[in-house]
Structure formats: structure tokens, C-alpha cells
Amino acid sequence: MKDFINKLYRNHSLIYKGLLFISTTFFIVYLFPKGGKFKYNFENEKPWQSENLYAPFDFAIKKTDAEITSEKDALAKNSTLYFNLDNTIEIKVKSSYKNQFKNIFPDSISRTLSNKLYKTGEEIIDKLYLFGVLVEDYSFSNTKAIVVLDGRVEKQKGSFSNLIKQDAVSKVIDNTLSKRELMHYKTGFTALFFDLIEPNLTYNKSFTDKVLQEEISKIAYTRGSIAKETLIVSKGEVVEGDKYQILKSLQSEYESQVWSESSYIWVLFAYTLLVALALLMLLLFLRKYRVLVFENNTKVTFIFFNISLLIFITTMVVNYNSKYIYIVPICILPLIFKAFFDARLGLFAHVLTVLLIGFIVPNSYEYMFLQIIAGIVTILTVSELYKRANLFISVGQITLIYIIAYFAFIVIHEGSVKTIKWETFIWFILSGLATLFVQPLIYIYEKLFGLVSDVSLLELSDTNSKLLKELSDKAPGTFHHSLNVANLAEASANEIGANAMLVRVGALYHDIGKMKNPTYFTENQSTGINPHDELSSKESARIIIDHVINGIEIARKNNLPDRVIDFIRTHHGTSVVYYFYMQEKKDFEEVDKLDFSYPGPKPFSKETAILMMCDSIEAASKSLKEPTSTKIDAFVENIINKQIEDGQFLNANITFKEIESIKKVLKHKLANIYHLRIEYPE
Template sequence: MKDFINKLYKNHSLIYKSLLFVSTTILIVYLFPKSGKFKYDFEKGKPWQFENLLAPFDFAIKKTDDEINTEKQLITSNVALYFNVDNTVEPRVNKAFSNAFKIAFKDSINPNTLAQLRKVGTNVLNKLYAFGVLNENYDFDDNRAVTILDNRTKKHDAFYSNLIEQNQVSGIIDEALKNASLTLYKPQITSLFFDIVSPNLTYNKSLTDKAIEEALSKMSYTRGSVEKGTLIVSKGEVVEGDKYQKLKSLQSEYESQVWSDASYNWVLFAYALLVSLVMLMLLLFLRKYRNKVYENNTKVTFIFFNVALLIFITTMVVNYNAKFIYVVPICVLPLILKAFFDARLGLFTHVLTVLLLGFIVPNSYEYMFLQIITGIVTILTVSELYKRANLFISVGQITLIYIIAYFAFIVIHEGSVDSIQWETFIWFILCGLATLFVQPLIYAYEKLFGLVSDVSLLELSDTNSKLLKELSNKAPGTFHHSLNVANLAEASANEIGANAMLVRVGALYHDIGKMKSPTYFTENQSTGINPHDELSAKESAKIIVNHVIDGIEIARKYKLPDRVIDFIRTHHGTSVVYYFYMKEKEDFEMVDKKDFSYPGPKPFSKETAILMMCDSIEAASKSLKEPTSTKIDAFVENIINKQVEEGQYLNANITFKEIQSIKKVLKQKLANIYHLRIEYPE
């Protein structure tokens, strides 16, 4: 049992990666659509690139969206409108008319005229309530069929034009009076009617909507069918019109058919295979080309998390409305990975993620082409992300590439610009604006995952920071030395394409351990008193060597990132404190070299190797007397060649060519520092 536990502990990193791999694969497969995928990729207006396609089974031809919308409008307009009638209104109005008429018209009026007026009034009421008076005006077509209900029982069938709107009453009265040549009495009659007329029809919206819904439910979404074995499209034919609709119908039928349990499980298994294959490629890439990232479980988790997060967001958008697919800022992924790692890892991960998204999005080829192109542009254009202007410029370029590529696709597909959906350009602009969110996102990731980006390195490079100010006060000579080393290291890094910001920050903090015993280091001895004179060579060496350990402790206390602490650990590698080692050998024959050696490790990156060279050159250059170009060249060559012979750079991925370039930079910089002039012959 103990052996088993020890074995588990020994392989805990591999076990964790396996669990991460499996869980991420399961999550992504869960997000994927659970149906088969049509094996033919076709586009409207382009030739059919495959062999002649025969119908694999009987299927119905689906109507186009335009056909369905037109039919829905036709059905909706043909469904009768339902109105409820209040039967108590008409008798009440008739009675009110009789009473009001007697009051309004006295016996002084000619009896014949009075009889005519009463008849006109009665005719108007009969016309108003023949079908009914509406309680409000509605925006319906005059020819729309209407059903009038009395207590849910059909009373009349009519058209909407038969119903009287309240603003029509005055016109009906005018017409009746004109026909009877009684326009003289218009004011009295109009006033009378406006006092007594009441609406008796109310629109029954719920019943009408129910009737429309019932009619729409009977609508057929297909037109005709294709029998098994029928030729759908021949090789080389342009996919358009009826052929395109048949292909879309076949695709829809194929992808939406009900799967048996066995088939469903096979689909899941196939998805799992493809997703696991992609995620495995990512792991193998990390293991082969980015081993330091691979060995760090936090960093691997971070990469997998970002891939899964983008797939999740894209899936949610597609499920909501696929037209918003280009609003999702996919280019945030390579931006973030480049900020924390490097461009190559960012691009590789981006391409794999886009390949996975091809299973989810519509028009997958177009989508993948656009996203891969913009991902490449992102990697090529974004540099020094900590400079705000660079990010804005890059986002503008990304948005422009989206628009140009989309425009080209539409012209190829449609053959003209008339069918361009201009609102898609708005989605691209929104995508660009969303990409700007990468800055706060990087900050959040730094806190969540303990990673370091160039933005944080820029903050650490501020010489007014608390720790560097303390170094300046306690060990001013060391602080000045660190500044000089930082300048040399930054120039060297720029020469060979290394991370200049990282190596500069590492150089600024590499000697903070000297703050613990500053006077034991010559650059801080301003009084001319050397405390090493009172110590043995071994004790002196121990103090010198311990500045590395002390530096790591101080860095941990001030919560410096591990990437910066690496420079403190490695800037002397496993080299020997040569001065005190030779001094000890003068007094003793047997001397253990380990007592005078730094604990290491050796530099394991270009940046840490650069710091080791620059630190040694800058410190030793103080011993140069009457420096000349020849002396400086020999001096630089001797120090760095000695480090190479000792194998200090064996673990760093730095080439001899790059070392030669660094030597050249250091020689030039030292020559500038000492203001050398041309050596004239005597």
C-alpha cells in the first residue's frame, strides 16, 4: 500500500494532466450538438465538387424561409377576426334616442319634417347597429373576414368594413340628412347622436390569436418530396435554386433525424475521439516544444481552461442566435497566450480551438478561414501589449481583416455586393471592441493563476518601487550595478530576439540579496574598509554565495513572480567564487570546491543566460585599467568563453551564434561606457 501511495505521489503531475485532459474533453463533447454531421460541404452559387449525389432515403423538400414567411402572412390575413357583441347596448340606445328626440325637437316643427327627422334617426341607428359599433379603432384591412359572437355563439359573419368605427358616425349622419334634404337640422341631430351612441363591439384578441395559431399549426413546412435513388445534383453543377433547397432539406433531415441509442452512443464516441485527438496534439506540442509549460500544471490548466471557455461562450451564442457568432472575440485567446507565453504557442492553440469550433458554427469553412487569418494577424501585429496604443492599432487591423475577408467571401458566393448583410460589419466592430477587454482579463488571470505578463513586468521595472528604493538606500553600489546590467541585458536581448522586458526586470532584482550584508560587496564599500580582511576565505565565500539565497527570501517576501526569482537563482549558475577559492588554496592544500561554489541551478533560458553574461562582464569591467578596444574584446571573450567551457549554458536554449551576437553587443556597450577613442599608432 505504501509503495502504491509513493508511486501515485511520484506520478501525481501526470495523473493530474490525465484528469484535466479527460474532464476538458467531456465538457467540450457535452457542448457539441448531439447529432450526425452532414458529410458534404456545399455553398450556394458554387459548383458541386463531389460525385453525383443520389437521395439516400425518401425525404420531404423543405420550403425556404421566404416561402414560409409569405405563407404565414397569408394564413394570418385569412383567419377571421373575432368580436364580442353586447346585446344590451342597441335597445338602450334606441330608447335613449326616442326620449332625447322628444326633448330636442318641439311640436313647433312641421309634423312631416318631424316624422322625416325621426325616420332618418331610426335609419342611422339601424345602420350603426346592423353589425355594430367598435369600442376603438383597429388597424385591420377592410376586406378582413369578421365573426361577431354573442355569448360565444356566432351571430354574424361580415367583413371589417361592415363594422362602424366611432369616427365614422358623423359621416353617416351627414349622408342620411343630405339624402333626406334635412341638412338644416344637422347640428341638433349630430349633438343628439353623440350623446346617445355607445359602442357594442369588443375585439376578442385571445380567440383570434388562438384561431391563427390553430391555422398555422396546420401549415405544411414542406413542398413535395424526393424518393430514394433520385438524382439530386451532378458533379460540377452549380448549387442554386431548387437543387440548393433539396440539399438543405437532405442535410436538415440527416442531422435532425431521431437516433437510436446505439447510433447516439456512436456519435458521442466519435466526437470524443476527435476532441481528444485535438487536445492530445496540444499536450504533445507542450511536451515537445514548451516543456517548462508542460511541467507546470497551473499553466497547462490555464491553457485548457481558456480553450474550453471560448468553446462554451461560442456554443451559447450559437444556441441563442447564430447571426451573432462573429461578436465572440476569438482573437482574445492568442492575445492572452502570447502575453503569458509566446506567439508560437498562442497561434498553435488558436488554430486547434478554431478547428473544434468548426463542429458548432454554421458555414464552418468560412468561419474557420476568417478566424485563422485573424489569429495570424493578431500574432504578427500585437507586440509589447503593455503599450496601450499597440493594442488599439492591432484591434483595428484585426477588425479590418475580418471585414475584408467577409466581403470577399460574400462576393465569391453571391457574385455581387447587393446581398451583403451590412449588419455583420457591426458584429465585427463589436468583436474588435470586445477584444480590448483583454487587458483587464490579463490582470484577472494574473491574480487567479499566478502568471506574469509584460504588463506586470512593466510595473516591476519602475525603479521607484518600494523594493528597488530600499535597494538604492541600503546598497547604492549594487543598485547602480543592477541598472548597468539591466541596460546591457536589454540591449543583448533585443539583439537575439529574446524577451527584453523580462531580462531587464530580472537584472534589476537579481542582486537584492546583497541588501542583507551590503558592505561585504566591493561596490558598496565607500570607506575603504573591507570587512573580509577579518574573515577566513571560506566565511567570506559563504557570505558572497548566500546573497543568492537571501535574494530568493526577499523576493518571496515581496511576492515577486517566479519568472523574476529565476534570475536571482541562476545569475551565477554553479560558478565558483574564484578569488576566495584561490586565497584558500594558498593556505590549504586540500580545498573542497563545493564550499566556494554557488548552489545553482544553471541558466535554463535565453533570458537567464543573458543576465549571467552581462552580470559577469559588468562586475569584472570595474577592474579594467586603461581600457582599449583590444583589451575590451579580449576581456569579453575570456569571461564568456570560460563560462561556456564550464558548461553554464548547457541547459539554456541559446546557440553559439546568439552568444557571439551578445559578445558583440557587450563589446560595443563597454566601449561606449569607457568613451574609447581611435587608437593612433605611436
């Protein structure tokens, strides 16, 4: 049991990667559509490229969205409006009319005329309340059918024109009085009915909508059916009209039909295989070409998290409305990976992510082509992400590529530019603007995952930072030496295409350990007194070697990133403090070389190798007397060749060609430092 636990502990990193791989695979598969996938690609008004297609099973022909929308619009246009009747209003009005009639028309008029006027008023009330008076003015068509409800009982049917609007009451009064030749009594009737007439009809919107929805729910979404083994389309036949709709119906049936339990399991199994294969390729790429990233579980988690996040966001957008898929800033992925890792890893991960998203989005080939091309442009155009102008320029180029490629696809599909959906260009522009969010996102990721981007390196390169100012105060000679090394290292990195910002920052901080005992290092000895004179060679060597350990401790306390601390650890590799080693050999026959060797490790990247070369060259160049071009060339060759012979660069992915390029840069820089001129003959 103990051996098993020890074995688990030794392999905990691989076990974690396995669990991460499995969980990410299942999460992505969970996001995928769970139906079948139609294996044929076809386009409207284009020839059928595959073999003759026969119906694999019975299926219904679905109506187009336009047909269904047209039917819904027709139902809405012809739907009936329902109004609630308050039947107490008419009774109340008639009662009030009876009481107030005598107040308006005096007893001095004849009985016959009084009866005629009274009956005319009753006639007006009957006309007004035949269907009813509306509470408010509604903007419905006069031809709309209406039903008046008394409680839940249907009382009247008619058209909306039968209902009396409040501003039409006076018109009814005028028409009735004109018909009865009583227009000279208009003032009296208007005054009588002004406060008397009350609306008694209220529009019942909820009931009207309910009835309409019941009618819409009865709409048939299919028209006819296709029997199994029926020829649907022949090879070379143009897909258009009904044939196109039949094929769309078959495709929809494949993608949305209810699967049997066994079929469902097989579909899931197939998806799982494909997703696992893609993620496995990513892990194998890391293991073969990015070993340091592969061995760091935090970085592997970061990569898998970003891939899963983009697939999740795309799935949510597709489920909401697939026309918005181009708003999702897929190109943010290679930007992030390039900022934290490198361009090759960024492009590889981007392509795999786009391939996985292809299972989710419609028109997958067009989508994948656009996104892969855009990703390549992103990798090729974005350099020095910490420069804001570069990001804006790159986003503009990415958006332009989207628009050009989409335009080309539309022309290929439609043969014309008339059908271009111009709103899609707006989605591309919004995607470009969303890509600008990469800057704050990088900052968030740095805090969450403890990673370092070029933006952070730019901040660390500020010589006014607290730690570098402290170095300048305590060890001014070392600070000046670090600045010189930084300039040499940056120029060398630019020459061979390494990360110039990273190597510059590493050079600025590589000797911060000398702050602990600054006077024990010659560049800080301004008084002419050398404290090593009072120490043994072994003690002196130990103090010199300890500046690496002290530097790591100071860097940890000041929260410097691991990428920067790597330069402190490796800038001397496993080299020997040669001066004190030779001094010790003069006094003793047997000397343990390890007592005078740095603990290492050796440089393990181009950048750390560059720093080792530049540090050694800059420090030793102070001993050059009467330098000439010939002396400088020999000087650079000797120091770097000695490092090669000692095997200091065996773990770094740097080539002999690149080392030769670095030598040329260093020779040129030293010649400039010493202001060498051409030696003219006497």
C-alpha cells in the same frame, strides 16, 4: 496499499493532467451538434464536384425559408380580426334615447313630425350598432375580415369597414338625416347623440393571435418527397433551383434526424476521438517544446480553460443566430497566449481551437480559413502588447484581413459583388472592438491564475516602485549596478530576439537580497572599511552566497512573480565565489568547493542566461584599468567562455551563435561606457 498511495502522490501531476484532458474533451463534445455530418460540400449555382448522388433513404423536400415566410405573411394578411361585443350598451343607449328625446325636441312640433324624428333617431342607433362602435381607432385595412363575438358566440361577420369608428358617428347621422330630408334638425340630433352614443366593440388581440397561430401551425414545411435510390444530382451538374433545395433537405435530414441509440453512441464516440486527438496534440507540443509550461498544472489548466471558453461562446452564438459568429473575437486567444507564453504556442493553440470550432459553425472551411489567417496576422503583428498603440494597430490589421478574405470568398462563391452582405463587415468591426477587451482580460487572468504578462512586467520595471526605492536607499551601489545590468541585458535580448522586457525586470531585481547586508558588497562600501576583513573566508563566502536566498525571501514577501524570482535564483547558477575560495585554499590544503558555490539552479532560459552573462561582465568591468578595445574584447571573451566551460548554460535553450551575438553587444556597450576612441598613431 502504502506503495500505491506513494506512487499516486509521485505522479499526481500527470494524473491531474489526465483528468483535465478527459473532462475538457467531454465538455467540448457535449457542446458539439449530436446529429450526423453531411459529407458533401456544395454551393448554389456551382457544379456538383462529387460522384453521382443517390438518395440514401426516403426523405421529404423542405420548403425554403422564403416560401415558409411568404405563406406566413399571406396568412397574417388574410387573417380574421375578432372583436368583443358589449350587448348591454345598445340597450342602454336606446333607453337613454327614449328618455332624452323630449328634452331636445319640444312638444310644439306636430305629432307626425315628432314620430318621424323619433324613428329617424332609432334608425341612426340601429345603423351605429348593426356591427358596433369601436372603443378606439385601429389602423387595420378596411378589407380585413372581422368577426363580432357576443361572449363566445359568433354574432356578426363582415369586413373592418362595417365597424363604426367614433369619428364616423356624425357621418352616419348626416347620411340618415339627409336621406330623410331632415338636415335642418342636425344640430338637435348631434347634441342628442354626442353624450348618448357609447362604443361597444373591443379588439380581442389575444384571441386573434391565437387563431392566427393555429393557422400557421397547420402550414406544411415540406413539399413532396424523394424515394430511396432516386438520382438526386449527377457529377458536373450545376446545383440550382429544386436540386439545390433537395440537397439542402438531405443535408438537414442528416444533421437533424433522430438517431437510434447505437448510432448516437457511435457519433459521440467519433467526436470524442477527434477532440481527444486535437487536445492530445496540444499536450504533446507542450511536453516536447514547452516543458516548463507542461510541468506547471496551473498553466496547462489556463490553456485548456481558454480553449473551452471560446468554443462555448461560439456554440452559444451559433445556437442563437449563426449569422453573428464573426462577432466572437477568436483572435483574442493567440493574443492572450502570446502575452503569457510565446507566439509559437499561441498560434498552435489557436489553429487547434479553430479546427474544433469548425465542427460547430456553418461554412466551416470558409470560417476556418478566415480565422487561421487572422490568427497568423495576430501573431505576426502584435509585439509589445503593453504598448496600447500596438494593440490598436494590430486590431485594425486583423479587421482588414477579415474583410479582404471575406470579400474574396464572396466573389469566388457568387462571381459578383452584388450579393455581398455588407452587414457582415459590421460583425468584423465589432469583433475587432471586442478584441480590445484583451487588456482587462489579461489583468483578470493574472489575478485568477497567478500569471505574469508584459503589461505587469512594465509596471515592475518602474524604478519608483516601493521595492526598488528601498534598494536604492539601502544599497545605492547595488541599485546602480542593477540599472547598468538591466541596460546591457535588454540590449542583448533585443539582439537575439529574447523577451527584453522580462530580462530587464529580472536584472532590476536580481540583487535585492543584498539589502540585508549591503556593506558586505564592494559596490556599497563608501567608507573604505571592508567588514570581510574581520571574517573568515568561509563566513564571507556564506554571506555573499546568502544574498540569493535573501533575495528570494524578499521577493516572496513583496509578491514578485515566479518569472522574476527565477532570475534571482539563477543569476549566479552554481558558480564559485572565486576570491574567497582562493583565500581559503591559501590557508587550508583541503577545501570543500561546495562551501563556496552558489546553490543554483543554473539558468534554464535564454533570458536567465543573458542575465548571468551581463551581471558577471558589469560587476567585473569595474576592475578594468586603462581599458582599450583589445582589453575589453579579451575581458568579455574570458568571462563568458569560463561560464561555458563550467557548464552554466547547459540547461538554457541558447545557442553558440546567440552567445556570440551577445558578446558583440557587450563589447560594444562597454566600449561606449568607457568612451573609447580610435587610437591615432603618433
